[in-house]
Amino acid sequence: MKKELQHKIDFKTKPLGSLGMLEKLALQIGTIQNTLSPTLNNPHMIVFAGDHGIAHEGVSPFPQEVTFQMVMNFLQGGAAINSFCMQHDINIKVVDSGVNYDFEPNTPLINHKVGRETASFLTGKAMTPEQYEECIVKGRSVVKDAAKEGCNVIGFGEMGIANTSPATMILCQICNLTIEECTGRGSGLNSEGVQKKLKTLQAAKEFHGEIEDANELMRTYGGFEMAQMLGAFLEAKDQGMVILVDGFITTSVFMVAAEINPSIRENAIYAHQSDEGGHRKMLEHLGGEPVLKLGLRLGEGTGVAIAYPVIKSAVQFLSTMASFEDAGVSNHDEFLDK
Numbered sequence: 001m002k003k004e005l006q007h008k009i010d011f012k013t014k015p016l017g018s019l020g021m022l023e024k025l026a027l028q029i030g031t032i033q034n035t036l037s038p039t040l041n042n043p044h045m046i047v048f049a050g051d052h053g054i055a056h057e058g059v060s061p062f063p064q065e066v067t068f069q070m071v072m073n074f075l076q077g078g079a080a081i082n083s084f085c086m087q088h089d090i091n092i093k094v095v096d097s098g099v100n101y102d103f104e105p106n107t108p109l110i111n112h113k114v115g116r117e118t119a120s121f122l123t124g125k126a127m128t129p130e131q132y133e134e135c136i137v138k139g140r141s142v143v144k145d146a147a148k149e150g151c152n153v154i155g156f157g158e159m160g161i162a163n164t165s166p167a168t169m170i171l172c173q174i175c176n177l178t179i180e181e182c183t184g185r186g187s188g189l190n191s192e193g194v195q196k197k198l199k200t201l202q203a204a205k206e207f208h209g210e211i212e213d214a215n216e217l218m219r220t221y222g223g224f225e226m227a228q229m230l231g232a233f234l235e236a237k238d239q240g241m242v243i244l245v246d247g248f249i250t251t252s253v254f255m256v257a258a259e260i261n262p263s264i265r266e267n268a269i270y271a272h273q274s275d276e277g278g279h280r281k282m283l284e285h286l287g288g289e290p291v292l293k294l295g296l297r298l299g300e301g302t303g304v305a306i307a308y309p310v311i312k313s314a315v316q317f318l319s320t321m322a323s324f325e326d327a328g329v330s331n332h333d334e335f336l337d338k
C-alpha cells in the first residue's frame with residue numbers, strides 16, 4: 001500500500017515533494033488506514049483530569065484546586081481547548097479520572113474517578129496496583145466508546161496541577177537523563193521555584209531508583225489522568241486510529257505506551273513541539289517530527305486541536321487534487337531533481 005500511496009502522491013499536479021510534510025502525513029494516514037483514499041471521521045479530543053499528591057510539595061506555582069476549577073471551565077466551554085475544538089469541529093469529552101472534588105452527579109463529565117488524588121511519589125508509589133489496573137481499563141473504555149461513534153482520529157489532553165513533575169520523572173527514566181536536564185518551568189515557575197521542584201524530584205529519584213518496567217514506571221509516578229490516557233493510547237492503537245500526540249505531559253505518557261507497544265509509533269502524529277524544554281528531548285527519543293512549533297506550553301490537548309486542520313489538509317489534497325493524467329498537465333522529467 002505504501003508504494004501505491006507514494007505513487008498517488010507523486011503524480012498529483014505539483015512538483016515532486018512540493019507539499020512537504022503534508023505528503024508524509026498523507027502517506028502515513030493512508031498506511032494506517034490501508035487505503036489510497038483515507039478519511040478522518042468524527043475527530044475526538046478526550047481531556048483526562050486528575051489530582052496529584054506531589055502537588056502538596058510545592059512543585060507547581062498553582063494550588064491543587066485549579067484542577068477542578070479548570071474542569072468546570074472545560075464544561076462551560078471557556079478553556080483554550082474548548083475554543084480550538086469548537087473552531088475545528090472536534091468532539092471534546094472531559095473525564096474525571098481522579099479530581100479532588102465532588103462534582104454534582106448530573107455534571108456532563110465521564111465519571112471515571114479512581115481516587116481523589118494519587119499518593120505523593122516523594123515517599124511511595126503514586127498508585128496501588130489495583131488503582132493502576134482500573135485506570136488502564138477505564139482509559140481503554142473511553143476510546144472504545146469513541147470508536148463506536150465512528151471516530152478514527154483521536155487526541156488526548158490533560159488537566160492536573162503538578163503533572164509536569166511525573167512527566168519529568170518519566171522522561172528522565174526512559175531517556176536516561178538527569179533530573180536537571182528534564183525539569184522545566186511547567187505552568188510558570190520562577191527560577192527559585194524551578195530549584196525547589198528540581199530538589200524535590202531529585203529526592204524522589206533517589207527514593208525510587210531505576211525503574212525499568214514501563215507499567216511500574218507509570219504506577220510509581222503517574223497521575224490517574226495519565227494512567228487512563230495510557231490505556232486510551234493503547235486502545236487507540238488497537239482500534240487502528242490515527243493518534244495525535246500533544247505536549248510535554250501527553251508525550252511522556254505516549255513514551256510509556258511506546259515502551260509497552262512499540263508499533264504504536266506508526267499511528268502517531270506529533271502535533272507540536274512544546275516550549276517546555278524536555279519536550280524536544282521526548283520527540284528526539286521517539287524520532288518524531290512536530291507538525292507545528294508555536295511556543296505553546298499549555299497542555300489540555302491544545303497543540304492537537306490547533307494542528308488538526310493541517311492534518312486534514314494532508315488527507316484533503318490526496319482525495320481532491322487532480323493527477324497529471326486527469327488534468328492533462330505535462331510531467332517532463334528531463335531536468336527533475338530526484
Ligand SMILES: Cc1cc2ncn([C@H]3O[C@H](COP(=O)(O)O)[C@@H](O)[C@H]3O)c2cc1C
Pocket residue numbers: 059060061062066070158159160161162163164165185186187188189298299300
Ligand atoms: C489555569 C491553568 C490552566 C491550565 N491548562 C493546562 N495547564 C497545564 O498546567 C499543569 C501542569 O503544570 P504544573 O506542573 O506546573 O502544575 C497541567 O494541569 C497542565 O495541563 C494549566 C495550568 C493552569 C494554571
Ligand SMILES: O=C(O)c1cccnc1
Pocket residue numbers: 164186187246247248249250274275276279296297298299300
Ligand atoms: O507542553 C505541555 O503540555 C505543558 C507544558 C507546561 C505546562 N503544562 C503543559
